[in-house]
Amino acid sequence: MPNSLTNRSGTTYPAMNIALHNLVPLPLSDKLGTGPSDVWATNVVFATGQWVKLRAPSGTGKTTLIHCIWQLRSDYTGAVHFDGQDVRSLSATTLSAYRQQRLSVVFQDLRLFGQLTARENIELKRVMSARPLYEPAAIDDMAARLGVSHVLDQQAATCSYGEQQRIAIIRALMQPFEWLLMDEPFSHLDADNARKAAALIAEECTKRQAGLLLTDLDHDDHFTYTRQLNL
């Protein structure tokens, strides 16, 4: 596992750890305690480069966890730390720097701009950083690999959910990151398309020496996980 990473602008970061300290989301506080959890109300550290699978049935907080780490919600007790720093203390500017350079995400609800084309959705993420990681051609390459070339210039809102899911995956891979968070990323893909998407993700994570954190309902063998946890 690398101890430090250098981004394209030449800045060297210490390798990034994500730590959860006694994390308990308030909406789930009643449910917790009814069964054992590897994540809630305990101390857990996701070290750089680890490929982590979080398995849990519906309604046990998979999406909540991703949102807590992404700092979309802060209604929890305990803390989420990036490199030892509480994410709730990060300024909006620092948080945006994390989201542009060190963390990437595939939301369960995808969160695409329906009024933009599929290509524009991906392009937006590519050029959000002043120095894009990839050339525009990378969009076409990845789209071809995932079988969505034909919808690239179609409005995202008019694409099928499966196509949107693949667009969201490509968007997440357009930026530098040390951690890739994915919330049920293959839920609407058939086995073949899921395999292709997982192969591309594994390739990109390996290229970056990045860790991945994937939540899903069941057991899967899409990746060579270094760690499997139950929520």
Added chain:
Amino acid sequence: MNTLLQKIIRSGVGRFRYIVAMLGMGTAVFFILLAVQTHTNFNELLHGKRNENEAADFLVINKQVTSQTLGKKELSTFSPAEIDSLKKQAFAREVGVLNASNFSVSVESYTDALPFYSDAFFESVPDAFIDLKGKENWGWQPGQRDLPVIIPSFFLDLYNTGMAMTQAGLPQLSLDAVMAIPIKVSIRGNGRSQDFVGHVAGTTDRLNSILIPQGFMDWANANYGYRSAQQPARIVLKTLDPSNPALVKYLDDRNWNTNSDKTRLSKVRTIVNWIVGIVGGIGLVMLLFGLMVFSLFIQVTLASCRPDVELLQTLGASPAQLQRFLMRQFMPVNAAIVAVMLVVVVVLQLVLHYTLQRAGMFVPLYISWVTLLAAAATVTVFWVSNRRTIVRFIRS
């Protein structure tokens, strides 16, 4: 990225509301720029060298004689402190005193063709206040019998239109004829007397008195004066702007009189100042409303695309990126409004220049730098207001 953001953040506000907001702001900016330019033009008309007939105006000032001051001549004179105070005023270019003769004077004709005899008095002022053509003939040296005298022009008018017309045997006289007539001037005092040959050296509209050279006055007062020098009862003020409200107020506060009707312009000027002020005030109030309307317009626009902005932030757009982009959406419109209104004022100024030129008045062809400064200040106000609205939105 900007093209993409532009596609995301489309104005959710109707075109009509947008146009109304623009019109409101445009009118406000126009009024402000107009008020500033009008103020400058008015100053140019009042003080500009090209609008002056004379370089300066002269006001003769005396204290009002009232029933309270009767019998107390010293109350009608100006103390050195009062003269110093007047000299220190911003409107005073120069202050001179009118020295009065301190001896008895009589004038009479040498000829029976134009017989007259009268007691008289003389006053003198420093030469700088004399507006006599051919000033080289103005002056007097001890031993000189010839004595130049300046009379108010209305004396000659009164004589020609009053005396000569109504009295049989009196001819009308031109100024040249008057200047050619020798007059016997006798001065008496201290038990002595002396005669001089006086002649009218010219007439004056500026000072309402019979003037002799300062040198003669000093010499005669010293040799024939009844008493030691007394304080002056009249002073003459040289000012660039007799209509200056500050000057008129200064005189009124002290109950001092001036013979000039030039101070009457003061009222007109005060009124114009008020009008310009009101136009500027309306402009400022309108700008305030305009800013509020535009600020609301921005808020409504932003509110209509709030979910999109939130998603942009979720995906990692930084506050600075969003702020830069949003400023770029609204600021050019504001700057364009100010630019268009500036052009309108420039055109109006051109029209005004040529219109007034035909009436013999001068205002500059181009707008003043103060107006440009006001335009720049307005753009700055827009910038600050927009930035405030956008920063608050992003923080929320």
